[in-house]
Amino acid sequence: MNRKLIALLAMLVLLFPLLVACGNDDSAATAGTNATETDAAPPAETVAPEGTDTGGETDAAPTETVGGDTGAAPSGDKTFTVGSKNFTEQFVLAELYAQALEAKGYEVQRKTNLGSEQIADKALRSGQIDMYPEYTGTMLQAILKIEKVPESPEATFDLVKQRYAARKPSLTVLPSAPFDNNFGIVVRKEAADQYKLKTIADVEKNAKNLTFASYQEFEDRADARPNVEKNYPGFKNFKKTVLVDSLGLRYKSMQTGDADVGVGFLTDGQLASDDFVVMEDTKNIWPPYFPAPVVDAAWLKAHPDAEAVFNSVSEKLTAEVMRELNGAVDLEKEEANDVASDFLEEQGLK
Structure with missing residues (x-):
């Protein structure tokens, strides 16, 4: 073996560790990059802890519902959430308005039996519901805290309608049914x-x-x-x-x-x-309590045709009619939705 070949082999022996080290540095860099990508949080869906709300059925307002400070719904959105307080007549009224709207193509959700007028009013103002039936005297004294009663049922209605429109968010009090449920x-x-x-x-x-x-x-x-x-x-x-x-x-x-x-x-x-x-109240101590649909003004502005639907129901409700409908639920043990359905069909509203 000549001297040149021996010298070349010796040089390769000396350089080999350096070449291996360089190769290992590249591999380590690549491996480090891959490890970082693997350890990062994946964009996949995560599992909520047991008992956490994951978007199923809840008591919160449906996402498509418009109310409160959320503004008007898109013009094509015909969803609606009706609420009620916690007694028979409220259940019947809520079903009457809900089913009349459904007959006109609206998708209606119910949140009935909410509780007192304070709870129902809060639900309406916060956007959990779009409407509930309320009584003019209750609006006047229990909600608006106005002690002095106007001289007539008409004046009472005009006052609460004006004051409710000025609230934030604005609420529309539609024409009341022609009976006083005092x-x-x-x-x-x-x-x-x-x-x-x-x-x-x-x-x-x-x-x-x-x-x-x-x-x-x-x-x-x-x-x-x-x-x-x-x-x-x-x-x-x-x-x-x-x-x-x-x-x-x-x-x-x-x-x-x-x-x-x-x-x-x-x-x-x-x-x-x-x-x-x-018993006769000879001192007339109570204001008039005429039931009226109270609707989120933004929702009603986006759905002006709905006002006629509400009005078509309200105008059919006399004291005698409501006593009969309430009695069907309380005495005959019928369901409020069935009682409402039968009445609407009889009146040609469904």
């Missing part, structure tokens, strides 16, 4: 005959002998029991007051004799019975 102080007939009770003043004079069936909201609302006691002070002197939040159970407590006097509404189905006598 509070009713009701006495079982046996007690009315025994103590010769015809007016609230008569009840006041005999309160110490009587048991009163009330409910918590009536006890708390400024236009309810506090208003009665302000005008009929003897109303504080009942032998006993029992709280029965269920309307049906309040009437039942009077039928069984567990209570002598109760509070209801003038369109309660139970009042068709001869078992009860409504």
